[in-house]
Each structure stands twice: as C-alpha cells, then as structure tokens.
Amino acid sequence: MPKLSKRTSPFTDSVIRRMSRLCLEHDAVNLSQGFPDFDPPAKILERLAECTREDVHQYAITWGAANFREALAKKQSHLMQIPVDPEKNITVTCGSTEAMMAAMMSVCDPGDEVIVFSPFYENYGADSILCGAKPIYVPLIPPEFNYDPKALQAAFQRHPKALILCNPSNPCGKVFTEKELNEIADLAKKYDAYVITDEVYEHIVYPPARHIYMASLDGMADRTISCSSLSKTYSITGWRLGYVIAPEKITEEIRKVHDFLTVGAAAPLQEAAVSGLQFPEQYYQELQDLYLDKRDYFCDGLRKIGLNISIPQGAYYVLADISEYGYDNDEQFCEDLIKKVGVGAVPGSSFFAEDENRYIRFHFAKKKETLDEALRRLSALPEKMKSH
The missing domain is CATH 3.40.640.10 (Type I PLP-dependent aspartate aminotransferase-like (Major domain))
Incomplete structure (x- = not known):
C-alpha cells in the first residue's frame, strides 16, 4: 500500500479528548475536557x-x-x-x-x-x-x-x-x-x-x-x-x-x-x-460572577487538599503542581488519577513545548455538586497516589 501523508505523523490524537474517553470508561468525574454540565440559558x-x-x-x-x-x-x-x-x-x-x-x-x-x-x-x-x-x-x-x-x-x-x-x-x-x-x-x-x-x-x-x-x-x-x-x-x-x-x-x-x-x-x-x-450586558456580568464563585470555591478546595495551584485570572481552568507525587510521566499520573481516585484531568505536558511534567489541568465549569464530588474524591489523593 502507498505510504500515508507525512502531515499528520508529528502529532497524536487529542490528549484532552482521550482523557474524556477514559473518564467515561471508569465512571470518573470529568474535569479534563472543558464543557459545562449545566444547561445553556x-x-x-x-x-x-x-x-x-x-x-x-x-x-x-x-x-x-x-x-x-x-x-x-x-x-x-x-x-x-x-x-x-x-x-x-x-x-x-x-x-x-x-x-x-x-x-x-x-x-x-x-x-x-x-x-x-x-x-x-x-x-x-x-x-x-x-x-x-x-x-x-x-x-x-x-x-x-x-x-x-x-x-x-x-x-x-x-x-x-x-x-x-x-x-x-x-x-x-x-x-x-x-x-x-x-x-x-x-x-x-x-x-x-x-x-x-x-x-x-x-x-x-x-x-x-x-x-x-x-x-x-x-x-x-x-x-x-x-x-x-x-x-x-x-x-x-x-x-x-x-x-x-x-x-x-x-x-x-x-x-x-x-x-x-x-x-x-x-x-x-x-x-x-x-x-x-x-x-443585555447584565448577562455577561452574571456569567463572570458565576465563574468567579466557581473558581474561588474549587481553588479553595484544592488548596485544602494540599495541592499547589496557580490561581487563574481568566477562563475556567487551573493548573496544579503534582511534583510531590514523584511521577516522571504526568500522563501516567492522569491515568492513575482516573482509575484510582475517579477524577479526570489533563497532563500538562500536552500544553507545554518545554519538557514539563509538573502540572495537570482541571476545569471547574461544573455544578457545585459535581465540584463537591470531585473534591471529595480528590481528598484521597495523598493516600492513593503517593504509593504508585
């Protein structure tokens, strides 16, 4: 058979969407792919x-x-x-x-x-x-x-x-x-x-x-x-x-x-x-207020668990530093996080051109009860992930 195009060989499928599929497979709370679980207006x-x-x-x-x-x-x-x-x-x-x-x-x-x-x-x-x-x-x-x-x-x-x-x-x-x-x-x-x-x-x-x-x-x-x-x-x-x-x-x-x-x-x-x-403009102010509340609530929960995070100035993602867990491969960390803890995230290496494995990305465009469940599961992170 003729060779396939060289154009697509340098990159893989989307890591974000791959993590979403893994979440479905293991019934994990999906904080990887950035979509809300609440209704549109x-x-x-x-x-x-x-x-x-x-x-x-x-x-x-x-x-x-x-x-x-x-x-x-x-x-x-x-x-x-x-x-x-x-x-x-x-x-x-x-x-x-x-x-x-x-x-x-x-x-x-x-x-x-x-x-x-x-x-x-x-x-x-x-x-x-x-x-x-x-x-x-x-x-x-x-x-x-x-x-x-x-x-x-x-x-x-x-x-x-x-x-x-x-x-x-x-x-x-x-x-x-x-x-x-x-x-x-x-x-x-x-x-x-x-x-x-x-x-x-x-x-x-x-x-x-x-x-x-x-x-x-x-x-x-x-x-x-x-x-x-x-x-x-x-x-x-x-x-x-x-x-x-x-x-x-x-x-x-x-x-x-x-x-x-x-x-x-x-x-x-x-x-x-x-x-x-x-x-009207009121809608966009209310949207900002909604996500500000979600950001503060979720980030506060992550900090209480002991994760070192960078507070975002915009969008609805937060990067968490996982250095203390001793993983050399952040993608493996995210797979284990889904399987052992039941929460989906995205390995930071999929976003960095540099050789970077310290971060994972969560998103918080979710209902409060979804974030509560994610934080409840993540509270077991220190116990379940340090023994890999």
Whole structure:
C-alpha cells in the first residue's frame, strides 16, 4: 500500500479528548475536557425548540446566516470598539477550532514561522503543522506565566508570519495586561506580522484582570484576525458555533478555506443562537460572577487538599503542581488519577513545548455538586497516589 501523508505523523490524537474517553470508561468525574454540565440559558433553548418548527433546516449562507452575522457584528463592534461589518468582516465557522485553522491556512505558507506562547492549547501545534508552518515557542514562565520580553523580541526578529495569542489563556488562565498587549502589538507592527487571537474566554475574566481586544489597539485592526466562539459564553460547546472577525481582504481568503473545509455551520443552531447574541450586558456580568464563585470555591478546595495551584485570572481552568507525587510521566499520573481516585484531568505536558511534567489541568465549569464530588474524591489523593 502507498505510504500515508507525512502531515499528520508529528502529532497524536487529542490528549484532552482521550482523557474524556477514559473518564467515561471508569465512571470518573470529568474535569479534563472543558464543557459545562449545566444547561445553556433558557431563552436560547426556547428559541431552539421554536426553530425545529421553522424553515431553517437547509444550508445557511456559507459564511453565516445574515441575521446571525448582524447580531454578532452589533455585539462585537460595541465590545471591541472597532467597526465590524457583517458582510465584509465576519465568517461563521464550525467552532473556534475551525476558525483558528481557517485563519492559519489563510495567512501561512509552508515554511513560514508562527510564534506560539507555551503553554498553549494543544490544537495550535497541530494547526501549525497542518499548514506547513513552523512554531516558534515563547515560554510563559510559571507560576505567574509572564513572558520574557527579550525572548519575545528574539522570536519576532526571525520575521514570523504571525503570532497566536490565546487571551485569556488556556490552560494557565493568564490574562494579558494592556502593557503586554501593546508590546506584542508594537513588535507585530515593527516586523510586519499578523496576530491571530483565540478569545473564546473573553467574557470569563476575574477582576482586577480585564480583557482587552488586540484588534482595538492602535494600528492593529488591519493585522489582527480575531477568532472566538459561542461555546463557553453561552454553555453550548456541542453546537460548534465559532467565528472569525478580520479585515475584508483577509476575510475573503478565510471564506474560501471555510467553504471547502465545512461548507457552513449548522443553520438552525445559528438561528437559535441569535437570541443569545442579543442578551443585555447584565448577562455577561452574571456569567463572570458565576465563574468567579466557581473558581474561588474549587481553588479553595484544592488548596485544602494540599495541592499547589496557580490561581487563574481568566477562563475556567487551573493548573496544579503534582511534583510531590514523584511521577516522571504526568500522563501516567492522569491515568492513575482516573482509575484510582475517579477524577479526570489533563497532563500538562500536552500544553507545554518545554519538557514539563509538573502540572495537570482541571476545569471547574461544573455544578457545585459535581465540584463537591470531585473534591471529595480528590481528598484521597495523598493516600492513593503517593504509593504508585
């Protein structure tokens, strides 16, 4: 038989999804894959029920239903403080995963280099490889997860095509400061690079941190490709509704890639989600309050168990240091955690470009009773995991 493509050989399947499957197999509390176990807003579900009886079951416009793009443009123009034209600047995608891939494929040629902060969401490495681009990793240094400005400048001096910015960051929960974002912006302008942002956690930020859109900074609207989704904001991760906001010329290229990747996102789900895009600002404040309570409650529980953790500034993940348990392999630790303790987490090594085995990632987008059960099981961690 002919050899298979070399393109996919450098990476494995998703470690996150693998841990979810293992959780199902062993009836573990799944704090690995980041999806809520509570319902989306009632208004969105009510509108979805109505849509089943309406004529929205065929293809929408490839780059997104008109009313969805119009509602999104109104919301994001207000938040981003830049004009967003629903006809010229928006492409609706099958989740932010496709949004990032379409953005990467639209600006990168084989051999181009792309800056990626490490730790990073595992898809970014795969996206780079599938595009034929080469990642330049710049470390975010634990426990604060700040970068070394000299290391970032050295990366830009290699004249990369783009920098990928996850803000707030998955997995470490870092929210980039205005000073840091301006440093990145100045280097992107100086070295003529794009910035591709992943901002799916834009509404899950904990004071005093605040989210600032890269595209809103001086001179950055023309070179920023903003990717996001409705998954986390409205607790509808299974709906796979993402989007890209970009300048018109870039949008034209993204739409070509999107058309041949997936044709379009689900039409009835777009129709139902319009109601969420029209929520008042109070909704986003309540969402922030909800996750702030969950963060504080869960992190306090982890500390009482004795885990050394970094408190996230945004998103709904927390990294825990497992050094004291003596494992050389954090993936083995996570497998044992599922089998012996009954709680799922993600090995930190799947996020780091560096040789790093100290961390595992939990998520806390769960009901209080789910977090209580997870913490109850994790209380046995010192007894069950030190004897491996």
